Amino acid sequence: MKQKITLPSGFSFDGTNMLGEGRITEQELHQLAPRIACAAAAVDDIRRTGKARNHFSKDGNPEPVYFPRLPYPGDHSPNTPELLDQLKAFGESVRQNEDAVIFCGVGGSYLGGKVLYDCASSEFWPHRCDQLPSIFFSGNNVDSEDMTEIREWLEVLARNKKPLKVLLVPISKSGTTMETTTAFLYFYEYLSRHSDRFEVHGAVVTDNLMESGPLNRLAWKFGWPMFDVPVGIGGRFSVLSTPGMVVGAVLGLDLPELLRGARDMDEACRSGDIETNPALFNATLKYVSAASHGATIEVIMPYAMRLKALGEWYVQLLAESLGKRKNREGETVFYGRTPVVAIGTTDMHAQTQMHQEGRRDKVVQFLFVESWKGKLTVHNPFPEIAEYRGYEGLDAANALQAAMEANEEALSSDNRLNALYTLPELSEYTLGQLFYFLMLSIAYEGELADVDAYDQPGVEIYKKIMKAKLKR
Numbered sequence: 522m523k524q525k526i527t528l529p530s531g532f533s534f535d536g537t538n539m540l541g542e543g544r545i546t547e548q549e550l551h552q553l554a555p556r557i558a559c560a561a562a563a564v565d566d567i568r569r570t571g572k573a574r575n576h577f578s579k580d581g582n583p584e585p586v587y588f589p590r591l592p593y594p595g596d597h598s599p600n601t602p603e604l605l606d607q608l609k610a611f612g613e614s615v616r617q618n619e620d621a622v623i624f625c626g627v628g629g630s631y632l633g634g635k636v637l638y639d640c641a642s643s644e645f646w647p648h649r650c651d652q653l654p655s656i657f658f659s660g661n662n663v664d665s666e667d668m669t670e671i672r673e674w675l676e677v678l679a680r681n682k683k684p685l686k687v688l689l690v691p692i693s694k695s696g697t698t699m700e701t702t703t704a705f706l707y708f709y710e711y712l713s714r715h716s717d718r719f720e721v722h723g724a725v726v727t728d729n730l731m732e733s734g735p736l737n738r739l740a741w742k743f744g745w746p747m748f749d750v751p752v753g754i755g756g757r758f759s760v761l762s763t764p765g766m767v768v769g770a771v772l773g774l775d776l777p778e779l780l781r782g783a784r785d786m787d788e789a790c791r792s793g794d795i796e797t798n799p800a801l802f803n804a805t806l807k808y809v810s811a812a813s814h815g816a817t818i819e820v821i822m823p824y825a826m827r828l829k830a831l832g833e834w835y836v837q838l839l840a841e842s843l844g845k846r847k848n849r850e851g852e853t854v855f856y857g858r859t860p861v862v863a864i865g866t867t868d869m870h871a872q873t874q875m876h877q878e879g880r881r882d883k884v885v886q887f888l889f890v891e892s893w894k895g896k897l898t899v900h901n902p903f904p905e906i907a908e909y910r911g912y913e914g915l916d917a918a919n920a921l922q923a924a925m926e927a928n929e930e931a932l933s934s935d936n937r938l939n940a941l942y943t944l945p946e947l948s949e950y951t952l953g954q955l956f957y958f959l960m961l962s963i964a965y966e967g968e969l970a971d972v973d974a975y976d977q978p979g980v981e982i983y984k985k986i987m988k989a990k991l992k993r
């Protein structure tokens with residue numbers, strides 16, 4: 522069977538090292554054919570109806586699932602052409618008028634935007650925006666050191682420009698999340714108290730339906746721009762919606778291009794055939810690795826420093842979507858894989874020993890960006906040192922690829938499961954493809970495992986305990 526699927530854009534998913542004797546066999550996949558067909562049909566149903574079987578909100582009400590509509594701006598989508606225009610205009614105005622921006626958010630209201638920020642600040646990003654305000658992320662923890670450090674940075678910036686115009690952007694669907702609220706209140710109070718040095722502005726990203734929510738009330742009161750976190754878009758599926766795109770807009774990213782990438786991926790993932798649908802193929806291999814090959818851990822290993830945030834975004838997507846005690850029939854299944862982020866080559870010097878010789882409970886998922894090759898060449902200023910001679914003319918990304926291939930080969934030589942995603946380059950288009958591919962893979966796997974990929978009942982337990990502890 523075909524083991525690698527390459528799309529016209531150059532994006533590929535290579536499952537070769539997952540398959541074969543001592544790994545996942547073609548016979549296993551054949552036996553699973555009816556279940557794969559049902560999973561494909563179930564995701565098609567979600568695309569068409571916006572409903573996922575047996576999915577309810579935490580209040581027990583039926584809740585739509587609209588992430589597959591995000592790539593198609595229009596009447597039936599949470600994304601509309603008007604929204605894209607508003608976001609573009611907002612981004613332009615922020616870049617013209619603000620000196621600093623603090624995005625306050627956590628979980629799904631932070632992780633996707635951070636990926637966009639990390640990627641777009643790359644030297645090798647195709648069209649970088651020169652005139653950016655200083656950008657900070659806070660509220661992704663309640664870390665007083667971190668908040669103090671941002672405040673000190675703002676003070677340094679305010680030495681050269683008075684008043685320093687600072688835009689606070691709380692991103693919170695509920696509007697009441699503890700970490701986000703702490704950061705927002707801290708900075709708002711501090712900056713307004715020092716109005717000799719700072720001018721504070723606001724813009725909110727929250728659920729418009731909650732008219733009485735705190736962020737909605739503040740936005741009305743102060744006339745701040747407001748962006749809706751739409752119904753049917755859970756935090757971990759929201760990077761292609763307002764929580765992620767508001768960050769992209771400020772960075773000057775081409776948001777229609779991000780959605781075009783997602784749309785092309787959606788169209789490439791329509792069939793019920795694992796030999797042509799890369800997300801279904803990925804989901805099937807991961808499902809079989811977990812269900813029959815003991816893979817309780819998935820290591821996501823981009824070979825790129827700045828894709829660490831992508832790994833962290835994927836951690837939430839995998840953990841919250843598939844880590845479930847019960848299946849949709851109410852039976853106890855304890856499904857899921859523990860996600861772990863590793864960065865190549867860095868973690869080859871830290872984790873690879875465990876991947877290569879530890880318990881056979883992992884699947885290692887590599888990610889590589891092709892276009893970085895040929896961008897940075899090393900020269901050796903010390904020809905007299907024999908050990909350095911081989912470094913003359915070394916292409917850094919070729920070295921990175923050689924390291925990754927060595928890692929793949931070493932793992933495969935011991936039948937350790939591993940697979941590879943390749944992006945032709947890092948751009949809005951390819952990121953849109955990758956985000957959507959990963960969300961769709963998780964949606965398919967939820968169907969294969971028969972778990973609700975869209976709820977997170979487990980997080981309510983600590984939230985209740987924490988609420989009681991914080992009561993004043």
Ligand code: PA5
Binds near residue numbers: 693694
């Ligand atoms: O996936 C989720 O639902 C969570 O990670 C939320 O995004 C996170 O808790 C933040 O919630 P809110 O946007 O309501 O502040």
